[in-house]
Amino acid sequence: MLRYFTKRLIFLIPVLLGVSIVIFAIVHLAPGDPAEVMLGPSATQEDIGKLREQLGLTKPLYVQYWIFLTNALKGDLGRSIKSNAPVLEEILERFPATLTLASLGMLFAITVGLPLGVLAALKQNTWVDALCSFFALVGFSIPNFWVGLMLMLLLSITIPILPSSGFDSWKNLIMPTIVLGIQTMAVIARMTRSSMLEVIRQDYVRTARAKGISDRLVLTRHILTNVMIPVVTIAGIYFGHSLGGVVITETIFSIPGLGRLIVDAIRAQDYPVVQGGVLFFALCVGIVNLLVDLLYAVLDPRIKAQYRSAK
Amino acid sequence: MKDTLLEIKDLNVIYKTYEGTVAAVNGVDFALDRGKTLGLVGESGAGKTTTALSIMGLVPSPPGIIQRGRVTFAGQDLLTLPEKDMKKIRGNRISMIFQDPMTSLNPVLSVGLQISEALVAHQNLSEAEAERKAAEMLEKVQIPGARYREYPHEFSGGMRQRVVIAMALACNPRLIIADEPTTALDVTIQAQVLELMRSLKEEFATAMIMITHDLGVVGEVCDDVAVMYAGRIVEMGSLDQIFGNAMHPYTLGLFRCIPDIEEESSTIHPIEGLMPEPLDLPKGCPFHPRCPQCMEVCRQVVPEACEDNGHRVLCHLFGGGERRA
Ligand SMILES: Nc1ncnc2c1ncn2[C@@H]1O[C@H](COP(=O)(O)OP(=O)(O)OP(=O)(O)O)[C@@H](O)[C@H]1O
Ligand SMILES: [Mg+2]
Numbered sequence: 143m144l145r146y147f148t149k150r151l152i153f154l155i156p157v158l159l160g161v162s163i164v165i166f167a168i169v170h171l172a173p174g175d176p177a178e179v180m181l182g183p184s185a186t187q188e189d190i191g192k193l194r195e196q197l198g199l200t201k202p203l204y205v206q207y208w209i210f211l212t213n214a215l216k217g218d219l220g221r222s223i224k225s226n227a228p229v230l231e232e233i234l235e236r237f238p239a240t241l242t243l244a245s246l247g248m249l250f251a252i253t254v255g256l257p258l259g260v261l262a263a264l265k266q267n268t269w270v271d272a273l274c275s276f277f278a279l280v281g282f283s284i285p286n287f288w289v290g291l292m293l294m295l296l297l298s299i300t301i302p303i304l305p306s307s308g309f310d311s312w313k314n315l316i317m318p319t320i321v322l323g324i325q326t327m328a329v330i331a332r333m334t335r336s337s338m339l340e341v342i343r344q345d346y347v348r349t350a351r352a353k354g355i356s357d358r359l360v361l362t363r364h365i366l367t368n369v370m371i372p373v374v375t376i377a378g379i380y381f382g383h384s385l386g387g388v389v390i391t392e393t394i395f396s397i398p399g400l401g402r403l404i405v406d407a408i409r410a411q412d413y414p415v416v417q418g419g420v421l422f423f424a425l426c427v428g429i430v431n432l433l434v435d436l437l438y439a440v441l442d443p444r445i446k447a448q449y450r451s452a453k
Numbered sequence: 454m455k456d457t458l459l460e461i462k463d464l465n466v467i468y469k470t471y472e473g474t475v476a477a478v479n480g481v482d483f484a485l486d487r488g489k490t491l492g493l494v495g496e497s498g499a500g501k502t503t504t505a506l507s508i509m510g511l512v513p514s515p516p517g518i519i520q521r522g523r524v525t526f527a528g529q530d531l532l533t534l535p536e537k538d539m540k541k542i543r544g545n546r547i548s549m550i551f552q553d554p555m556t557s558l559n560p561v562l563s564v565g566l567q568i569s570e571a572l573v574a575h576q577n578l579s580e581a582e583a584e585r586k587a588a589e590m591l592e593k594v595q596i597p598g599a600r601y602r603e604y605p606h607e608f609s610g611g612m613r614q615r616v617v618i619a620m621a622l623a624c625n626p627r628l629i630i631a632d633e634p635t636t637a638l639d640v641t642i643q644a645q646v647l648e649l650m651r652s653l654k655e656e657f658a659t660a661m662i663m664i665t666h667d668l669g670v671v672g673e674v675c676d677d678v679a680v681m682y683a684g685r686i687v688e689m690g691s692l693d694q695i696f697g698n699a700m701h702p703y704t705l706g707l708f709r710c711i712p713d714i715e716e717e718s719s720t721i722h723p724i725e726g727l728m729p730e731p732l733d734l735p736k737g738c739p740f741h742p743r744c745p746q747c748m749e750v751c752r753q754v755v756p757e758a759c760e761d762n763g764h765r766v767l768c769h770l771f772g773g774g775e776r777r778a
Contacts, residue, residue, distance in 0.1 A: 146709045158457065160537075169592040269650070294536075336727065336740070344556065345551055345553060345556040345557045346556065346557055346558055346559040346560070347559075348551065348557075349557045349558065349559070349567075349617070349620075350570075351511055351543070351550055352509055352511060352543055352544055352549045352551075353543065353544035353548075353570055353574065354539075354542065354544035354545055354571065354574055354575060355540075355544070355570050355571070355574045356540070356543065356574070359574075363562065363631065364559050364562070367559075367561045367562070368560070368561055371561075398577035440563065442560070442561055443560070443561060443563075443604040443606065444560060444604070445607045447604075447606065447607075
């Protein structure tokens, strides 16, 4: 099993390599010259040329990429053009906020979405089901930036109970958590409902009932454990998806996280930060996927057996 | 009937579906004595499983509705029993073995846990005691107790069915309902599992309802036989009565369906036609469209049961206890 995961970890390398090539190409083929940006409009052509030399921008692209790659492998993502601080340092400084936000969003999505789906399935075709499904549909359909703005309008301006920006207290986290988690919540609720309806009519649930054990045990031990398997899949996929939402959420609520860092860097044409930030995101998504696979093995002994036999 | 364990009277069950009302069970009557085995035979869709689920109080609802009838088990009327009390009977005093061992075990729970659950629920055993007892049950069905912690996918079909049997016997029930326990298994494994069930039934002195469409199985394990057709028991009697002196044209047809190995020609004589859709049963005797001895009265009037020395038959050919044809 350990071997399976070591192998999976090694497979992450080509993925990251691919991402690094793509992001490097986009950043370097985009119009705009970082040297010009750094020196401002008053700089002479000569100064700009010198700086380009210094930054290594005059070398052929593949040489530049090679330098970037070998340095990145050593943990050196270069220095920010804007602040001159090491990029990795900037990323690590911003990462806790993003991690907190993403985790809270996921937590929100699961703790609300799962019970909602279970409830809808248990009350199939009643008004409870209709209400839950409606709620899920709405949560899925409205764009999250709009949710963010509406929440802000309601809870920061009309009834000012929550701060609209910053990252100092738990109060700052409430709205961003909802904005980030609402779509995943909706997806989880719908997945849970359909998975429940599928599992409930399985023979093994009838077998469990025939044993005369309590309804609660049938639900938690026999039904939910099986329901969780597809739900975890979808949650894993949407976790990567919601990292995209992090960028929007951090921007709306002025949270100093990784998403904001990258957005600001793009505006400032601070290409080392953009490259490094995106690569870091890709690494996070890869690791989350790996954790999801690990969770599968915990939930489903058949998958565990597969992992075991896969050398 | 001196020592009746289970008595079913006039049981009627319907399923309300979008296509209409399915009359799955239409007035089933039978009784079973302690320790005896009743074979319940009939084609697919005859209502065998529905009858069994009614006894267990597990008819899926919706769409199922038990309209009428009484199910008396050891003096208690099960159909009016509150769910709370029914739970104490299910898996404890009556247990059920389902048709397909590949799907009737939960894939994400160890077989040991699935056996011990009933013990924990009904016998107030601690987890550890239940575990020990469950391992013992595994040994009883010839699976090493050490495989307690393994999962269903690690067992073959025949072993899984043995696990299900261990599960059903765990609390030493008075009645086991086995719903086609061997249909999904291949022939050699079928024989093993049947033999195992028979010996365990003896050991535990349990009564059994053996649901099957295989008359060979019935001949091997049953004391009494009930033949079911379109939700009714059309003929019932002791094994000798049914095998030696079958009366109902449907039962006779079933016997003709058994391929005779001794005979040179391997012609099987299936009963012509299909069982009627329970959505719209024909008027009169439900078997009349397929019956080779159909009379005018059969098209119009539902036959009444007539009984002779415990041999009951539901057919217009027989009335007043004597053969007319
Ligand atoms: N959940 C259900 N919803 C609707 N109709 C059902 C349901 N379960 C059974 N039926 C119908 O009730 C009738 C009797 O079904 P039942 O399962 O009791 O038959 P059976 O004798 O056990 O058949 P088999 O040998 O195929 O298991 C069939 O016509 C079937 O289609
Ligand atoms: Mg059946």
